[in-house]
Amino acid sequence: MSVDVTEQLIRDALHKVPPERWGRVLEFLHDMEPRAAQTSEGTKPKRWTIAELRALPPAERDAILEAQAALVEFDYRNDPELTAFEAFGPEDLYVDDSDAPTG
Secondary structure (H helix, E strand, C coil): CCCCCCHHHHHHHHHCCCHHHHHHHHHHHHHHCCCCCCCCCCCCCCCCCHHHHHHCCHHHHHHHHHHHHHHHHHHHHHCHHHCCCCCCCCHHHCCCCCCCCCC
16 A cells, blocks of 8 residues: 655644654654765765865855754754753852952
């Protein structure tokens, strides 16, 4: 039996999934996403340096950065180890010395 899979059919099936299983659905969908293609020789895709990116036209540079961000978005949003830190340190480490004498 062959069924034409449509976007509506996928949506209907997703609406039947209980909320406690949504994480598994996202993991599955993430695994289904295309990965960065390897070249025919089996080498890894190009790794850009900051200098190389800066030398590119802005539109090309933005396209590369946007594509890379899309590849890591799922992990960033769903892996607490990637965001479970204080980026700027605890507030009590900062001292307001704006009124301190200079010189």
